[in-house]
Amino acid sequence: MNTFFHSVALEKEKCIGCTTCIKRCPTEAIRVRNGKAKIDSKRCIDCGECIRVCPKNAKRAHSTRLDALEHWKYKVAIPAPALFGQFNNLNDIDIVLNGLKKIGFDEVYEVSRGAEVVSDVTKTLFDQNKLKKPVISSACPAVVRLIRQRFPSLIDNVLPLKAPMEVTARMAKNEISARLGMPMEEIGVFFITPCPAKVTDFAAPIGSASSWVDGAISIAKIFPRLSEAMDKEVDINNLERIARSGMLGVNWATSGGESKASFEERYLAADGIENVINVLEQIEDERIQDIDFIELNACSGGCVGGVLCVENPYIAKTRIHRLHKYLPEKQNHYDNSMNSIINWTQELEYTPVMKLSEDINEAFTMMNEIEELRKKLPQIDCGSCGSPTCKAFAEDVVKGKVKETDCVFILRQKVKNAADALSQIGAYDESK
């Protein structure tokens, strides 16, 4: 699999080369060059922040098209719990699950089922003292990618369990194939995703060599058809009962949900990528103490804030909470036979994308040049050079990606110096 595959991409024709996205990218992965934004695939963590802020809608998330279903004999939808927060006045998630069947899926298997299993295992491993504290959740792939490139000393704290999407896909395939006597290859499992990070995660997974998910369909893309297919007036008693998860699993859609499913106290849940970075810096410097579990979601509010959701995250959150009273507590439990589908089979590795050079001596030289150049820059981070900050610009110059004179201030200074020199020649000539 391609480690640098990304869901987030640019539609060049729409990009007007403004500086909105370069400023908001948390890993400084975007530059504007020749009037168009360009995303560095080594640095991008697919958080979707640029999609959110682009005023021209020039950033897109690649996701699976609905017609991809046709290639599979047996089609299974595995919806993220965030999907349940998208509909008004919903008091039974079976209305949504039945809607998914109406639009072409043979079966539906909620990701909240896998979430309940992951919560169970987390608690078990924690109680057996098998995890390094503080344990950092591995559910949000944007966060795991961020840790991998920027917080190498925290890699061992990351919960070495597959995310609910992957666990659910495996549970579904195992169960369906056994029940129907169908070969696995005929079962296509499609995640209904709130974010591009999860699309990337099935194409280039973390913690395993390959994913059991066969496609990821954006919530925004499926929403109109699903909403139309859903029978909101239905008499609940006549509805096929599909749902087999409870409040604890569904709650994973909102920030804090994962923590509360395994811990009563000594946990911290932070959401929004800036907050996530700040918390990671603090854990790394051991400034956060007495905490056992740290849940981090790149999106504000948790996955309900995913950039592919259609509803405002806070409204979606209220709706998820409203569902509580209609749901059992939980319906899925971990047993030893599940170990092979839950545990990571590949370790997380540090990808030092910020490193200036493989040769440490050269890196020192470059760092000195960057510091020198930085002193000449106005430190106003205007962005007109196409780099997000004056500091990033200095790095780009030293790396040979741009010229010093791409900074309007340096250029102006040079023009002024040249003009002064010329006028001095003129003055000299006149005095002759």
Add this chain to the structure above:
Amino acid sequence: MAGLELKYAVPSAEEDFLGAGEASTSVKKKLRQIGYNPEAVRKVAIAMYEGEINMAIHAGGGEAEVEILPQSVTIKLIDHGPGIADVEKAMQEGWSTAPEEVRSLGFGAGMGLPNMKKYTDTMDIETEVGKGTTITMVVNAQ
């Protein structure tokens, strides 16, 4: 020879509470860019952060001078605050003169200096009551 020298002004906690900690965060980023051993980076970040906060809270701010060499990082923290009257006591875990309002923010456990010692390979304190304090710490790359 390869090396990098950095200088930072550390504000007093009264003037700029959030500014304390910025220098150590900046050093951490630069060490990562250089490709420094991650374990050494972590030690530098923890020790320097504690020293920076001490300057900000107990000494009204000061300066940080950092010298990065391939084999080691030297952190020098210089302030012109009240000085430390009894260094031996100050080095004890749990000993603190932090006032109540600082404690309510989660500081004042008396763990800063002991942790600085724990995470560095050498630490030297020069201090004079009424004049100020200079702490020099070295973290070896390996």
